[in-house]
Amino acid sequence: MRDLAETSPRHRPDAGGAVVSEGRWAHRHLLDVDQLTRAELEACLDLAVEMRERRDRHEALDDLRGEVVGLAFMEPSTRTRVSFELAATALGAQIVNLPIEASSVTKGESLVDTLLTLQRTGISTIVLRHSLSGAPYLAARSCDARIVNAGDGTHAHPTQALLDALTLREAIGPLEGKKIAIVGDILHSRVARSNIHSLTALGASVWLAGPLAWVGDFVDWPGVTVANGLEEGLADADAVMALRIQLERLSGDSAMSLREYAAAWGLDESRMELARRGAPLLHPGPVNEGVELTPELATSVRSLIGTQVTNGVPVRMAVLSLLAQ
Amino acid sequence: MRDLAETSPRHRPDAGGAVVSEGRWAHRHLLDVDQLTRAELEACLDLAVEMRERRDRHEALDDLRGEVVGLAFMEPSTRTRVSFELAATALGAQIVNLPIEASSVTKGESLVDTLLTLQRTGISTIVLRHSLSGAPYLAARSCDARIVNAGDGTHAHPTQALLDALTLREAIGPLEGKKIAIVGDILHSRVARSNIHSLTALGASVWLAGPLAWVGDFVDWPGVTVANGLEEGLADADAVMALRIQLERLSGDSAMSLREYAAAWGLDESRMELARRGAPLLHPGPVNEGVELTPELATSVRSLIGTQVTNGVPVRMAVLSLLAQ
Amino acid sequence: MRDLAETSPRHRPDAGGAVVSEGRWAHRHLLDVDQLTRAELEACLDLAVEMRERRDRHEALDDLRGEVVGLAFMEPSTRTRVSFELAATALGAQIVNLPIEASSVTKGESLVDTLLTLQRTGISTIVLRHSLSGAPYLAARSCDARIVNAGDGTHAHPTQALLDALTLREAIGPLEGKKIAIVGDILHSRVARSNIHSLTALGASVWLAGPLAWVGDFVDWPGVTVANGLEEGLADADAVMALRIQLERLSGDSAMSLREYAAAWGLDESRMELARRGAPLLHPGPVNEGVELTPELATSVRSLIGTQVTNGVPVRMAVLSLLAQ
Numbered sequence: 001m002r003d004l005a006e007t008s009p010r011h012r013p014d015a016g017g018a019v020v021s022e023g024r025w026a027h028r029h030l031l032d033v034d035q036l037t038r039a040e041l042e043a044c045l046d047l048a049v050e051m052r053e054r055r056d057r058h059e060a061l062d063d064l065r066g067e068v069v070g071l072a073f074m075e076p077s078t079r080t081r082v083s084f085e086l087a088a089t090a091l092g093a094q095i096v097n098l099p100i101e102a103s104s105v106t107k108g109e110s111l112v113d114t115l116l117t118l119q120r121t122g123i124s125t126i127v128l129r130h131s132l133s134g135a136p137y138l139a140a141r142s143c144d145a146r147i148v149n150a151g152d153g154t155h156a157h158p159t160q161a162l163l164d165a166l167t168l169r170e171a172i173g174p175l176e177g178k179k180i181a182i183v184g185d186i187l188h189s190r191v192a193r194s195n196i197h198s199l200t201a202l203g204a205s206v207w208l209a210g211p212l213a214w215v216g217d218f219v220d221w222p223g224v225t226v227a228n229g230l231e232e233g234l235a236d237a238d239a240v241m242a243l244r245i246q247l248e249r250l251s252g253d254s255a256m257s258l259r260e261y262a263a264a265w266g267l268d269e270s271r272m273e274l275a276r277r278g279a280p281l282l283h284p285g286p287v288n289e290g291v292e293l294t295p296e297l298a299t300s301v302r303s304l305i306g307t308q309v310t311n312g313v314p315v316r317m318a319v320l321s322l323l324a325q
Numbered sequence: 326m327r328d329l330a331e332t333s334p335r336h337r338p339d340a341g342g343a344v345v346s347e348g349r350w351a352h353r354h355l356l357d358v359d360q361l362t363r364a365e366l367e368a369c370l371d372l373a374v375e376m377r378e379r380r381d382r383h384e385a386l387d388d389l390r391g392e393v394v395g396l397a398f399m400e401p402s403t404r405t406r407v408s409f410e411l412a413a414t415a416l417g418a419q420i421v422n423l424p425i426e427a428s429s430v431t432k433g434e435s436l437v438d439t440l441l442t443l444q445r446t447g448i449s450t451i452v453l454r455h456s457l458s459g460a461p462y463l464a465a466r467s468c469d470a471r472i473v474n475a476g477d478g479t480h481a482h483p484t485q486a487l488l489d490a491l492t493l494r495e496a497i498g499p500l501e502g503k504k505i506a507i508v509g510d511i512l513h514s515r516v517a518r519s520n521i522h523s524l525t526a527l528g529a530s531v532w533l534a535g536p537l538a539w540v541g542d543f544v545d546w547p548g549v550t551v552a553n554g555l556e557e558g559l560a561d562a563d564a565v566m567a568l569r570i571q572l573e574r575l576s577g578d579s580a581m582s583l584r585e586y587a588a589a590w591g592l593d594e595s596r597m598e599l600a601r602r603g604a605p606l607l608h609p610g611p612v613n614e615g616v617e618l619t620p621e622l623a624t625s626v627r628s629l630i631g632t633q634v635t636n637g638v639p640v641r642m643a644v645l646s647l648l649a650q
Numbered sequence: 651m652r653d654l655a656e657t658s659p660r661h662r663p664d665a666g667g668a669v670v671s672e673g674r675w676a677h678r679h680l681l682d683v684d685q686l687t688r689a690e691l692e693a694c695l696d697l698a699v700e701m702r703e704r705r706d707r708h709e710a711l712d713d714l715r716g717e718v719v720g721l722a723f724m725e726p727s728t729r730t731r732v733s734f735e736l737a738a739t740a741l742g743a744q745i746v747n748l749p750i751e752a753s754s755v756t757k758g759e760s761l762v763d764t765l766l767t768l769q770r771t772g773i774s775t776i777v778l779r780h781s782l783s784g785a786p787y788l789a790a791r792s793c794d795a796r797i798v799n800a801g802d803g804t805h806a807h808p809t810q811a812l813l814d815a816l817t818l819r820e821a822i823g824p825l826e827g828k829k830i831a832i833v834g835d836i837l838h839s840r841v842a843r844s845n846i847h848s849l850t851a852l853g854a855s856v857w858l859a860g861p862l863a864w865v866g867d868f869v870d871w872p873g874v875t876v877a878n879g880l881e882e883g884l885a886d887a888d889a890v891m892a893l894r895i896q897l898e899r900l901s902g903d904s905a906m907s908l909r910e911y912a913a914a915w916g917l918d919e920s921r922m923e924l925a926r927r928g929a930p931l932l933h934p935g936p937v938n939e940g941v942e943l944t945p946e947l948a949t950s951v952r953s954l955i956g957t958q959v960t961n962g963v964p965v966r967m968a969v970l971s972l973l974a975q
Contacts, residue, residue, distance in 0.1 A: 442732075
């Protein structure tokens with residue numbers, strides 16, 4: 001199926017034209033981080049820090065009081081769905097879950113019909129995860145509810161990129177001029193794609209390391225360097241982000257086995273020593289232990305994997321709050 | 326399987342005996358609209374209008390404060406389930422969802438056992454959708470919770486009929502003496518069956534148009550006329566309601582293909598011009614575009630499809646509130 | 651698969667060392683009733699009675715205000731899940747449901763990863779049902795959230811045992827010296843296993859009756875007598891508990907057919923007359939009517955099946971409250 005997100009500018013109904021004043025967003029939807037300016041990205045991260053503190057103090061927040069947030073996850077998810085559910089309720093919203101299987105999609109109802117129905121029952125914000133790249137753009141054009149992209153196909157995962165940016169900023173300071181290495185299957189990763197946008201917008205230098213077929217397309221991206229092998233990618237990196245490998249990609253058309261991938265691109269402590277002293281490690285989870293990284297590395301002091309999850313809720317609170325302004 | 330609803334009077338535990346005073350219902354359950362008098366129907370619609378206004382003003386309502394409403398949808402549904410969920414919480418109730426697959430029905434527990442369990446945990450109202458015609462009647466006889474029929478087999482869908490009546494009343498005024506055409510597969514439609522009861526009770530003249538096998542059984546129903554073809558059905562109609570076709574019915578025993586159905590009975594703007602000037606179009610959704618009606622008609626000014634969905638929440642608020650009195 | 655719960659003492663992270671003062675528990679998790687002293691068991695039942703009264707008075711309770719309880723049911727369940735959901739919300743907690751199919755377990759994420767993710771998003775208590783005996787012990791060792799076992803494989807079902815104890819105590823008085831007969835497939839029943847622990851701890855004498863292959867392993871358990879046939883088991887029993895038979899066990903390796911089981915071990919009113927006059931009957935539900943007991947017995951005055959369900963919510967409120975202290 002053709003990717004809806006990549007055909008033309010009109011598929012980015014929310015891109016451009018944003019006016020930021022006093023940390024506010026002028027956006028109705030969050031479809032990808034590429035729609036956000038550096039100032040907007042920073043404002044979101046700042047607000048997430050504030051949200052985290054207020055949540056930790058058990059403050060009653062009411063940014064979304066009286067609103068209903070619909071969680072339309074058309075692909076399985078634990079961490080992202082739960083995180084959005086907790087974020088929305090922490091802001092005083094009611095949530096409505098649309099279980100994949102119970103939705104009328106099984107009756108042949110189209111995505112747009114389902115979303116229109118939700119909007120017409122009074123749902124003001126729809127958090128959408130969909131296997132089709134670009135589905136949130138279609139949603140944003142088709143219904144009046146605010147749309148938050150919770151991951152679409154291989155295209156984008158903006159709230160993951162925002163929580164990664166917050167986690168990185170708190171671990172290594174401002175990202176301006178920092179070298180961030182992303183290792184793995186960049187080509188098929190919505191996490192990598194969104195991170196490339198946000199990290200370069202925040203001034204970081206992004207290095208990509210992985211099998212050529214999975215990194216080659218990115219040689220001309222501004223702010224991005226395709227490394228000549230893992231060693232060059234990791235060398236003096238300020239932080240390293242490993243991506244989840246879809247294991248099924250290592251059997252079909254790929255010439256590479258799981259074992260070969262782990263041997264060539266899997267991270268362990270000795271490889272991490274190529275990076276700057278104490279450079280942290282991120283991974284969007286869930287980790288295939290022994291493939292993308294060793295179990296030891298996953299639980300070492302370098303690992304920010306738990307912090308990423310923890311930051312998911314306040315970042316999503318910030319996003320929902322900013323969109324509702 | 327034999328329809329439980331149609332065997333004998335004792336299957337209608339809630340029919341008859343209702344005393345209406347000051348707009349109150351004397352009913353414990355809503356099993357079908359045929360249990361409601363004209364005065365009760367009108368009272369429900371009036372209350373729905375009030376509920377809609379109060380919800381729009383974000384008033385905190387507490388008609389169901391401290392109560393738990395169980396949503397037992399044994400068939401997939403988006404619009405009806407979400408609508409009941411929002412209606413119950415808008416009235417201050419807690420809701421509990423019983424996902425189809427997670428219910429103990431997979432352990433061989435019977436419907437009655439499941440409902441008794443729910444009641445015994447403190448659930449006061451059960452909203453039931455079930456593929457078996459008459460299941461809500463069985464439920465009402467078997468447990469002490471209030472039962473709201475959210476669609477049972479091919480039998481009844483009373484809250485759909487109520488929201489249709491409200492939508493029609495607001496579009497064309499009082500239904501007394503109005504001609505309402507219902508087009509499609511009346512025989513298998515719980516929406517049509519309930520609408521026939523409520524629309525005739527409200528004084529409308531209901532005309533049925535569709536393939537003979539799907540309308541023939543209704544020739545002797547009081548207040549109902551089986552049209553001699555689509556043209557007669559639509560002629561000077563004050564409003565037209567198209568029904569969703571179960572596409573699988575157009576392949577098996579039916580002698581009619583999808584294409585033949587659309588050609589003979591599908592609605593478009595030119596056919597709608599047989600009706601009264603500006604006559605509105607209803608459809609319970611989701612629409613099979615190009616079958617029951619054209620995409621153009623679905624989004625034309627005639628179409629009240631969105632309004633029907635919007636009216637679903639306040640109508641269900643009114644029903645839940647009236648049953649809880 | 652090897653049972654995680656039965657390999658060594660370190661698999662019981664919460665056993666022993668409990669200090670009870672003023673009815674408080676010193677436990678972080680509820681993994682099985684065998685971790686509870688008699689005083690703790692009694693304190694829990696006393697608190698459950700208080701919770702039931704306060705819930706009946708619609709008192710607003712806030713024992714879990716500001717907390718999030720995650721319901722991770724990896725096996726289908728209606729009564730237990732709904733009961734925990736109502737218990738948690740009655741104490742002021744927010745609940746998050748993890749539908750089996752939507753959880754990232756389908757992505758190959760391990761149980762531990764899923765639970766760690768939940769904890770990191772801010773979930774303080776996880777109610778876990780899992781087909782693997784011992785899974786809650788693994789969970790308690792692996793993450794910092796409180797773990798409540800809602801049934802693990804054939805191992806334990808502590809909250810069921812607690813609600814059974816409460817139901818029995820209110821029906822026949824203090825359990826000290828009472829004879830309680832448990833009838834059926836003890837070997838594969840987590841309900842029976844937990845009840846044996848709690849009933850003997852409360853001073854009851856537990857008699858087991860069932861096919862030899864299903865009771866033989868228990869001959870040496872302290873406080874337990876394996877009856878020589880159904881008659882001896884029921885003779886002068888103060889109460890009788892029938893277990894749900896997994897019907898599939900009566901076809902495969904078993905030499906016994908369903909009909910043979912019902913003839914030999916099924917309960918009816920005449921068999922119940924072997925017990926003390928008016929001895930009550932319990933069953934964890936759902937009942938296979940005509941197998942474990944007759945439909946008449948299930949609805950007779952002896953039957954406490956409905957009371958068991960009703961007691962489920964306040965018992966689970968007591969457990970959640972005691973763990974949160």
